[in-house]
Amino acid sequence: MKRAAIFDMDGLLIDSEPLWRRAEVAVFGALGVPLTEAMCETTTGMRIDDVVAHWYARYPWPGADLGRIADAVMAAVTELIRTEGQALPGVHDTITAFRRAGWCLGLASSSARSLIDAVLQRLELDEAFEVCCSAMDEDRGKPDPAVYLSAAARLEVAPPLCVAFEDSPAGVLSALAAGMRVVAVPAMGQRGNAEIQRAHRVVGSLAGFSLAGL
Numbered sequence: 001m002k003r004a005a006i007f008d009m010d011g012l013l014i015d016s017e018p019l020w021r022r023a024e025v026a027v028f029g030a031l032g033v034p035l036t037e038a039m040c041e042t043t044t045g046m047r048i049d050d051v052v053a054h055w056y057a058r059y060p061w062p063g064a065d066l067g068r069i070a071d072a073v074m075a076a077v078t079e080l081i082r083t084e085g086q087a088l089p090g091v092h093d094t095i096t097a098f099r100r101a102g103w104c105l106g107l108a109s110s111s112a113r114s115l116i117d118a119v120l121q122r123l124e125l126d127e128a129f130e131v132c133c134s135a136m137d138e139d140r141g142k143p144d145p146a147v148y149l150s151a152a153a154r155l156e157v158a159p160p161l162c163v164a165f166e167d168s169p170a171g172v173l174s175a176l177a178a179g180m181r182v183v184a185v186p187a188m189g190q191r192g193n194a195e196i197q198r199a200h201r202v203v204g205s206l207a208g209f210s211l212a213g214l
Helices: 017-029 037-043 048-058 066-084 091-100 113-122 146-155 169-177
Strands: 004-007 104-109 131-134 162-166 181-184
Touching (some): 004 146, 066 113, 113 131
Parallel strands (some): 004 162, 104 131, 162 181
């Protein structure tokens, strides 16, 4: 029986959320949006086009070109990842354990494919996943389940036989809506979040993670 482990990327495989926050604060700040890193946490896990639309609705700036702003944030994050990106603890060991156990491996990220490629290259995970899906290719981003359903379909594994690994509330809701079992690996500040707690299992880190019980 085929089983699959499907991983989110930002904040789960790579410690990129601080880099996202730095980029967003800088780009939106130049537009006069009083964004703080704490405010950025409320949009963690969302597609960048949805993030831009979210802040424009609250702090509309003149000469709006939302696509250009999204591109500017993406460019800033990509450069930071290429120069500073680091794998989070336990990532490589967990992926190796699933591969040795014969599981199919997929990636389901809210980020654009260009950023996915940059992250996988930086972490030397270019060959780790059988499929890599971007929510930017879907009609709707997380918390909609589309990107997880696409990953399962491309892996040819039924969603109930998939385990999703997520760090954000939006990601947990997305994977649950897809009908998957969910392991949440949230940042410290998100561990008490009610949506995070809806995951089937919540762990502090992938370091020392065991397949036992899955």
